Amino acid sequence: MFDALLGNPIISAILVVIAVPIVLVGYIVVVERVVGLFRRTTAGRVRPWLWLAPALVFLGVFLVYPTISTILRSFQNRRGDAFVGVENYQWFFTQPDTLIALRNNVLWVIFLPLLVVGLGLLVAVLVDRVRFEGAAKTVIFLPLAISFVAAGVIWRFMYDLNPDIGTLNAAVTGVGGEPRAWLVEQPQNNLFLIIVGVWLLTGFAMVILSAGLKGISTELLEAARVDGANELQVFRKIIFPLLLPTIAVIGTTIIIYALKTFDVVYTMTNGNFNTDVIANSMYQQLFNNGQPGRAAAIAVILFLAIVPVMIVNIRRFQQQEAVR
Amino acid sequence: MTQVQAPVAIGAQVQTRRRARPRLGGVAVNATLIVLMIIWAIPAIALLITSFRPAAATNSTGWWTAFTPPWDFTFANYEYVLGRSNIDQAFINSFVITIPATVIVVMVAAFAAYAFAWMDFPGRNILFVVVVGLLVVPLQVTLIPVLTFFRDFAPAGIEINGTMLAVWLAHTGYGLPFAIYLLRNYFGSLPKEVFESAAIDGAAPGTAFFRLALPMSVPALASLIIFQFLWVWNDLLVALVYLGPVPENHPLSVVLANLTTSFGGGWEVLPAAAFISMFIPIIVFLSLQRYFVRGITGGAVKG
Numbered sequence: 001m002f003d004a005l006l007g008n009p010i011i012s013a014i015l016v017v018i019a020v021p022i023v024l025v026g027y028i029v030v031v032e033r034v035v036g037l038f039r040r041t042t043a044g045r046v047r048p049w050l051w052l053a054p055a056l057v058f059l060g061v062f063l064v065y066p067t068i069s070t071i072l073r074s075f076q077n078r079r080g081d082a083f084v085g086v087e088n089y090q091w092f093f094t095q096p097d098t099l100i101a102l103r104n105n106v107l108w109v110i111f112l113p114l115l116v117v118g119l120g121l122l123v124a125v126l127v128d129r130v131r132f133e134g135a136a137k138t139v140i141f142l143p144l145a146i147s148f149v150a151a152g153v154i155w156r157f158m159y160d161l162n163p164d165i166g167t168l169n170a171a172v173t174g175v176g177g178e179p180r181a182w183l184v185e186q187p188q189n190n191l192f193l194i195i196v197g198v199w200l201l202t203g204f205a206m207v208i209l210s211a212g213l214k215g216i217s218t219e220l221l222e223a224a225r226v227d228g229a230n231e232l233q234v235f236r237k238i239i240f241p242l243l244l245p246t247i248a249v250i251g252t253t254i255i256i257y258a259l260k261t262f263d264v265v266y267t268m269t270n271g272n273f274n275t276d277v278i279a280n281s282m283y284q285q286l287f288n289n290g291q292p293g294r295a296a297a298i299a300v301i302l303f304l305a306i307v308p309v310m311i312v313n314i315r316r317f318q319q320q321e322a323v324r
Numbered sequence: 325m326t327q328v329q330a331p332v333a334i335g336a337q338v339q340t341r342r343r344a345r346p347r348l349g350g351v352a353v354n355a356t357l358i359v360l361m362i363i364w365a366i367p368a369i370a371l372l373i374t375s376f377r378p379a380a381a382t383n384s385t386g387w388w389t390a391f392t393p394p395w396d397f398t399f400a401n402y403e404y405v406l407g408r409s410n411i412d413q414a415f416i417n418s419f420v421i422t423i424p425a426t427v428i429v430v431m432v433a434a435f436a437a438y439a440f441a442w443m444d445f446p447g448r449n450i451l452f453v454v455v456v457g458l459l460v461v462p463l464q465v466t467l468i469p470v471l472t473f474f475r476d477f478a479p480a481g482i483e484i485n486g487t488m489l490a491v492w493l494a495h496t497g498y499g500l501p502f503a504i505y506l507l508r509n510y511f512g513s514l515p516k517e518v519f520e521s522a523a524i525d526g527a528a529p530g531t532a533f534f535r536l537a538l539p540m541s542v543p544a545l546a547s548l549i550i551f552q553f554l555w556v557w558n559d560l561l562v563a564l565v566y567l568g569p570v571p572e573n574h575p576l577s578v579v580l581a582n583l584t585t586s587f588g589g590g591w592e593v594l595p596a597a598a599f600i601s602m603f604i605p606i607i608v609f610l611s612l613q614r615y616f617v618r619g620i621t622g623g624a625v626k627g
Binding site for chain 2: 142
């Protein structure tokens with residue numbers, strides 16, 4: 001039966017697109033019917049878990065189970081047949097290469113969110129006041145539609161050492177400067193890689209911030225303006241505080257992206273010239289060096305690095321709940 | 325900081341009161357934005373022009389020299405990419421993979437996000453931290469355990485590896501943490517009074533979800549659909565791993581990646597390939613952007 005269903009991908013896709021929403025909406029309808037039969041307190045206790053159930057099943061299979069097996073793996077040796085304690089972690093924190101990768105990730109975590117959220121906010125606010133809003137948004141968003149492989153190619157052209165090919169060096173020599181090896185000069189080559197990330201992700205921040213901005217009532221802004229507030233005050237006292245929850249979501253997402261950053265580094269320098277990052281060194285250990293234990297340890301370290309970020313976020317959620 | 329109109333009025337408001345444009349900016353606003361647009365466009369323009377240049381020209385001169393005579397443009401790169409026999413099948417496969425993978429994520433995430441935002445249950449915050457914490461799980465480490473899991477299902481008569489089903493399920497799992505995070509935040513910032521008065525009027529949580537939460541969250545849903553669509557459409561790794569053994573199921577991203585690696589140094593066709601693969605995402609973005617450009621939330625203030 002499954003073979004027949006999956007035999008023709010188009011038919012099965014159409015079936016899925018129609019059937020899945022029906023099944024999922026039907027699931028909620030049935031859940032509400034069943035929960036409605038219970039007493040009020042019991043219903044309140046059971047209902048959330050039934051609403052969460054589909055998501056929890058997916059998360060369990062695709063993320064939780066692999067994560068647990070990765071954590072176990074990080075304490076095992078190369079072949080995975082004996083436990084070696086914290087050896088893999090010791091290895092990580094004593095290698096000059098991985099420590100450089102750690103330092104570079106710190107650079108990514110600081111600069112990428114600052115630049116992406118800052119520029120995204122700037123564009124979202126400015127774009128609200130011009131006639132070419134659609135065009136501006138499309139241009140800033142465009143890089144998100146480009147795959148990482150293509151983005152890597154584009155920016156290799158931008159950073160090429162030869163001023164006849166590299167756009168940036170052509171501009172530099174055009175104003176009388178010397179061509180520079182943007183991706184080789186340390187440590188600023190990390191910044192030039194981060195700029196590629198900024199180019200890719202600012203559209204993401206801009207789109208979500210712009211959606212949040214449109215949710216702010218026009219009356220509120222007009223009232224402030226009528227009361228004599230200038231545009232800067234309107235931004236600082238009204239727009240920014242109201243967008244703060246959205247900024248926090250994007251900031252967190254970008255910080256996580258910065259921690260996991262892989263594609264840009266992999267396609268542009270592959271970690272050479274001291275530009276390696278943790279995710280790339282994990283990839284190297286897993287697929288090139290055949291060291292799944294070490295790779296697992298690196299993954300666990302990445303996971304732990306996000307905990308402080310999440311704690312800050314949950315505090316903020318609780319405050320939001322308290323005033324709501 | 326919340327200013328709320330009566331919930332009954334929301335539906336009517338959206339229709340009757342179009343959002344007034346904020347006052348237009350001056351020269352400085354326009355100039356800043358135009359400079360940013362130029363900076364952002366240059367790399368993409370460079371790619372577009374390069375995609376129409378012959379390999380010899382690309383290897384010796386910059387893309388900006390294409391503006392001066394002798395003009396040396398060619399469709400050879402596009403012809404090469406489009407001439408591949410499996411490209412139309414790959415195009416269809418990309419849709420077949422991307423649309424269900426987007427629909428399932430958005431719906432499943434919306435249910436979970438609504439429970440996290442508007443239902444009380446013990447352990448809610450901890451569970452939410454864990455869900456969002458899963459954002460950091462690097463995709464690479466999940467591949468082998470999940471492949472093994474799928475393989476262990478095969479004896480039950482269901483061969484999942486290599487099928488579209490595997491990719492739909494996998495993309496749903498990987499996309500959920502961000503989707504739940506984004507939607508929970510948006511749902512949570514909807515005015516409490518709306519849901520309270522709905523409950524007083526006797527509306528069940530299911531009704532409040534479908535009639536209030538979803539319609540009020542159209543901008544967030546539109547953003548999520550766009551991101552999930554783009555992520556699945558551009559994804560190479562998941563498709564490669566789960567569809568690897570079945571070439572006729574390969575999407576555009578895999579076919580194009582093979583194109584550039586199968587003959588060494590063939591990167592002069594890559595810009596053309598990149599533009600072909602960007603075509604659909606850009607259309608999706610343009611057609612959905614009006615949904616979050618317009619203020620759908622009516623009088624509700626976020627915060």
